[in-house]
Amino acid sequence: AQSVSQHNHHVILSEAASLELGCNYSYGGTVNLFWYVQYPGQHLQLLLKYFSGDPLVKGIKGFEAEFIKSKFSFNLRKPSVQWSDTAEYFCAVNVAGTYKYIFGTGTRLKVLA
């Protein structure tokens, strides 16, 4: 069965620090990959997505992610975090051609001002 792993459950950073959140999935076929963010009290919002082409994708608010097929990874990065980035981040995988999304367990990021 397909699964998604997010290794960091809680991350605390100071403002301006760099961020990298890990995401690995298990599925041998073609996938679409997503990162979602959930700000406190708000619904899930799409940060960025990958389905083909350049494996380095840029999303909103300065986030980017790199798809490394050989490692089944899709890590999220941001060079310099802000206090407003405090939120929960979810990696998700969609098996191409299906509607099903599989989510990771999420990473709670707290950025200290």
Add this chain to the structure above:
Amino acid sequence: GAVVSQHPSWVICKSGTSVKIECRSLDFQATTMFWYRQFPKQSLMLMATSNEGSKATYEQGVEKDKFLINHASLTLSTLTVTSAHPEDSSFYICSASLDRVKWNEQFFGPGTRLTVL
């Protein structure tokens, strides 16, 4: 655009009663709607997939007689938790799907927190 609403945002009910949660796509017609359940500090777990006018497809381990899904129109899906028990307390999130050229995009509602006493 692509806003999904849920009602109510939170509900408290007594054990044994039924609770209905609505999910609406406000500014688009959704080909498919999904219901997820999220336990504290855990991931979103897909419960079922529903298409307008047809029976929902439930994920393995989800009791279809307990979690009744009705997809009455292209903009409305409802989840009814029947004979709720404390272990059904959770955060329920719906999403509505919009077919893009290369992929299927899901838009998520804000969630409904259910507490069963």
